[in-house]
Amino acid sequence: MEGKHFEFGKNFKDLRRTLNINTMSAGTVGGIFGCTGPALIIIGGATSGGLTYAETISWLFAVYFFSGLLGIYLVLKYRQPITGAHSIAGAVLVAGSLTHFSLNEAIGAYIIAHILVILLGASGFIDKVMKWMPTPLIMGMIVGVMIHFAIDMITSITVSPLLAGSAIVAFLLSSRFLKKVPPVLTALVAAVSLAFMTNAFQFQNLPESLTLPQIIMPSFSIEAMVSIGIPLALLIISSENAQATGVLMAQGYKPPNNAMAISGSTVGIIAAFFGGHSINIAGPSTAINSAEEVGEKETRYAAAFTNGVIFVIYGVFASVIVPFVIAMPSVIVTVIAGLAMLGVLINSLRTAFSDEQFQMGAFFALIIGMSGISFFNVSAPLWAIIGGLLVSLLIENEHFSSKLKLDKAKKAEAVPAEERAESL
Numbered sequence: 001m002e003g004k005h006f007e008f009g010k011n012f013k014d015l016r017r018t019l020n021i022n023t024m025s026a027g028t029v030g031g032i033f034g035c036t037g038p039a040l041i042i043i044g045g046a047t048s049g050g051l052t053y054a055e056t057i058s059w060l061f062a063v064y065f066f067s068g069l070l071g072i073y074l075v076l077k078y079r080q081p082i083t084g085a086h087s088i089a090g091a092v093l094v095a096g097s098l099t100h101f102s103l104n105e106a107i108g109a110y111i112i113a114h115i116l117v118i119l120l121g122a123s124g125f126i127d128k129v130m131k132w133m134p135t136p137l138i139m140g141m142i143v144g145v146m147i148h149f150a151i152d153m154i155t156s157i158t159v160s161p162l163l164a165g166s167a168i169v170a171f172l173l174s175s176r177f178l179k180k181v182p183p184v185l186t187a188l189v190a191a192v193s194l195a196f197m198t199n200a201f202q203f204q205n206l207p208e209s210l211t212l213p214q215i216i217m218p219s220f221s222i223e224a225m226v227s228i229g230i231p232l233a234l235l236i237i238s239s240e241n242a243q244a245t246g247v248l249m250a251q252g253y254k255p256p257n258n259a260m261a262i263s264g265s266t267v268g269i270i271a272a273f274f275g276g277h278s279i280n281i282a283g284p285s286t287a288i289n290s291a292e293e294v295g296e297k298e299t300r301y302a303a304a305f306t307n308g309v310i311f312v313i314y315g316v317f318a319s320v321i322v323p324f325v326i327a328m329p330s331v332i333v334t335v336i337a338g339l340a341m342l343g344v345l346i347n348s349l350r351t352a353f354s355d356e357q358f359q360m361g362a363f364f365a366l367i368i369g370m371s372g373i374s375f376f377n378v379s380a381p382l383w384a385i386i387g388g389l390l391v392s393l394l395i396e397n398e399h400f401s402s403k404l405k406l407d408k409a410k411k412a413e414a415v416p417a418e419e420r421a422e423s424l
Contacts, residue, residue: 021180022294022303023303026289026294026340027310028185030284031310032188034311035311035314036325036333038088039325040326044095045091055103057322058213059276061213061316061318062213065311066267067311069267070279071307078259078301080301081289084311086279094232105221110229111272112230113268114233116229117262118265121258121265134357134389136351136353139348139352140348141243144367144368146243148372150338160331162194163329168339182293184340191335203324216273218273242283242382243283247287251291251297251347261280264279267279289303357402358388359396361388361389363388366388
């Protein structure tokens, strides 16, 4: 069964209770993370692809405005910290392709990619695969592909000892002495304050007016569909959505995998007409918004709601906000993202290796994810799952039969409980 969904009205009313310093801080950190580094990748790709300033702003509007709306919709429907975003790896893929294809052909390929994702989601294939997949392998993949956030946090000290070091020290001291204040918020305030005091923000030309997004009509090219559309669909399913699913599972949620895929790509088709390359579920931002430090499990959806609102505002005012994003020292984003990921990484490691089953498969999933390899335009998360699965099938085959028996036993126990609940 997919994630349980609730009444929109009730969840919206409950936001008054669940929006607090913890959830709003986490949502703000997730929003800042999503609006900085990933946005700069799009700006760089648009520049190398020869897009105009108006086309670049339209691209930014599409991926942030519509992903924000997607996140708001999903959190109010499922009451889970599901965060909408765009594919960072997809942006890199598209950036390299815009030198070979026109923007109109690229948009046609985006639409095809989303149609493929919708078809796979509607068939139920995605959810069936995720339910069959051993949890330790998924958790190993999560650690592997996200561990670089923690590593980059440490190496950022060599780039800027003052900014990175102050953020880490503030995080640790806040964790020890300020129990009611989210430590990531304290770290962010400390780093940004020092950046302003040391003139680390480098402001350039500020826009004088608001640039509006524009509708761009697609054209369909077989070459673009093969070079952009199919790889982009694979990235959305196997990289972005799979990471988010693993993160939510690590925190004890039952993510609605098929619904996430169908909803994301339905919105993605609309975003494509404004130049948006993908709309999907965010792995890193979902990790930030679903961490234990955010608060009680049933209230963390408010963090993703806050994140979604920030994305919507960012998309509408992209032409005004982008100069401030460019001005922010990148080391701040790096160190804050790493600090925000610590809880998720610890929980995922605990889940991946707490049981004797699938240990070797989980380890291979971890190291393949860490390697960052990419073949045939398919990135490390999918190869981590495939590699870990092959290893487990080869040397841990008996664990699959044990998992099947355990799943059947849990299902048998759950059915009478559901029937009793329905009879009340």
